[in-house]
Amino acid sequence: MTQILNADTPLILATHSGKFHCDEVFAYVVLRLALGLEAPGVDHVLLRTRQAEQLETAAIIWDVGGEFDAARGRFDHHQRGAPVRPDGTPWSSAGLVWQVFGARAVAALLAPAGAERYAETIAAELDASMVLRIDEHDNGIAADGPVKRDGLGLARLVEDCNPAWDDPAANGPTAGDAAFQEATQLIQAVLARRVESLRAKHEAMSVVLTAHGEAADPRILVLERGMPWKNVVFNHDLPVLFTISPASNGNWMVDTVPPEPGSFAQRLPLPESWAGLQNAELAAESGVADAVFVHLRRFVGAAKTRHGAMAMARLALAQA
Numbered sequence: 001m002t003q004i005l006n007a008d009t010p011l012i013l014a015t016h017s018g019k020f021h022c023d024e025v026f027a028y029v030v031l032r033l034a035l036g037l038e039a040p041g042v043d044h045v046l047l048r049t050r051q052a053e054q055l056e057t058a059a060i061i062w063d064v065g066g067e068f069d070a071a072r073g074r075f076d077h078h079q080r081g082a083p084v085r086p087d088g089t090p091w092s093s094a095g096l097v098w099q100v101f102g103a104r105a106v107a108a109l110l111a112p113a114g115a116e117r118y119a120e121t122i123a124a125e126l127d128a129s130m131v132l133r134i135d136e137h138d139n140g141i142a143a144d145g146p147v148k149r150d151g152l153g154l155a156r157l158v159e160d161c162n163p164a165w166d167d168p169a170a171n172g173p174t175a176g177d178a179a180f181q182e183a184t185q186l187i188q189a190v191l192a193r194r195v196e197s198l199r200a201k202h203e204a205m206s207v208v209l210t211a212h213g214e215a216a217d218p219r220i221l222v223l224e225r226g227m228p229w230k231n232v233v234f235n236h237d238l239p240v241l242f243t244i245s246p247a248s249n250g251n252w253m254v255d256t257v258p259p260e261p262g263s264f265a266q267r268l269p270l271p272e273s274w275a276g277l278q279n280a281e282l283a284a285e286s287g288v289a290d291a292v293f294v295h296l297r298r299f300v301g302a303a304k305t306r307h308g309a310m311a312m313a314r315l316a317l318a319q320a
Helices: 022-035 093-113 116-139 154-159 177-213 230-235 279-286 306-319
Strands: 011-015 044-048 060-062 220-222 242-246 252-256 291-294 300-303
Touching: 011 022, 022 044, 022 060, 022 093, 022 116, 022 154, 022 177, 044 177, 060 093, 093 116, 093 177, 116 154, 116 177, 154 177, 177 220, 177 230, 220 306, 242 306, 252 306, 279 291, 300 306
Parallel strands: 011 044, 011 060, 220 242
Antiparallel strands: 242 252, 252 300, 291 300
């Protein structure tokens, strides 16, 4: 396949014609990203057919052809003896293509941010959270029981891209081809946003762990920018009691840490004598001149400066 992919002539990528589903559209998006391809007709041809002699002209075929051979670029899952995941879940064409090209597709999406180092990790996360769901849906199974029809799920949104039965575009040799490209744009946008979300998560984890490692007091986590931090604290079992970070309004927040994810309690609440106080009253009670407020339930407070927020956290620790 490497020889074919390096050819000077446009690549031919092939899948079946007619009504399309999420798995083959997703696979096409992954291939385009991984191989650095643009729109059909520019550097590749998208061939949608069920004619065997036409399929054989393609460098890569998926969801049709009755063969799985990654080395030859064949990624069908409908034949007898089709491969299954280690847990027994049948692959769809999306899953089969993802195993070979997923990390490269993710790396292409991460390249503008210079974050390709996360490609393998994010590809594995997406396989478990997204691609597996596509495999299950396409094969009519689910790990937690019967497949539930989800009117807002990705598979249904792609299905809705197909031309209606009475649309002239639903018939003829190119039936659904234009709609397939519309679905491609939808899937690529969803995948790009999901990759970006996971990139941001990993970047935040790196920043949080670095900040905690450099902290003068491991119980106080100081972040120079607002970012997700709770999952990092829980997942890495950090002994953090207060997190200090800037707010969009210019104040510096003092956040308490719940004892476990989803809890509304705190490992250590802010002092009871500060509860519900604001500005001058809070400054007088706490001794922090620029203290702004403490919530009545004592899970969050704020000061006008980083120094003030740190003073509030240290006083809360001392009083405890």
